[in-house]
Amino acid sequence: MSRADGVCQEARDLLRGTRLDTGVYLDQIKKLEPAEQVAKVQADLAAPAKPKLKPEAAAEGEPSMPPTTETIEPVDSPEVAKLRKLFRSLTPEAQEDEYLGLHADLADLKAQIKDLKAERDGLKSQLSDLTADDKDEVIRRLTASVKTAENAKWRATEEQGRAMKQVYAFKKRVEELEQMGVVKL
Incomplete structure (x- = not known):
């Protein structure tokens, strides 16, 4: 037995894929006669959806609505309805x-x-x-980070100098080998 038992087919067709397509809503309308079900669904779909309240709204002192048993879902846009139809066709x-x-x-x-x-x-x-409130501590931390960056820069410069010396030595050795006729570039 499903919650849709007792709801006429025309009303179910109108509800399918909309914000009112919930078990709570089906329970509400299945107590009505079929013609009244269709009329209520049409009227409720035409009415704007009630906005959901955000929890932070109540925390900020804004008025809040009492909790309801009905789930309020956003109205499907044409894009969402198209995607739903496509998904059902898969x-x-x-x-x-x-x-x-x-x-x-x-x-x-x-x-x-x-x-x-x-x-x-x-x-x-x-x-x-x-x-921070302690400005001296902030200055100490920033000074330490600047010194760390300066040290990293110095190490990189030293490493670059060593690499350049190796390149110079390799070039000199290649020139010697070219003069000896071992290597031709």
Whole structure:
């Protein structure tokens, strides 16, 4: 026995794929006569959807609505309705492939969000270091990071000098070998 038992076919056709296509709504209209079911569905679909309240709205002191037992879903746009129709036309295997692909995409996006949150937290930490109340400590940390950068630059310059000496030595050796006739470039 499904929740749609007792709802006429015409009303079910009108509901399919819309914001009202919920078990709660089906339970409400199956108590009506078939003609009344169709009329109620048409009227409810024509009425604008009630906006869902965001939890942060209540936290900010904005008025909140009491919780209801009815789930309010957004109205399907023509694009969403087209996608629903396309999805229903797929074979079960194709639907499964589509689901798995979307699931993999979702996992990738979640990992990307996790990385971005970690980066955001690091930047917040750096910002708090730069805006700390103890200005002397901030100056000490910044001075230490500048010295570290200067040391890295010095090491890179020294390494470059060593590499240039090796290049010069190799060029000199190649010239000697060319003069001896061993190598021709």
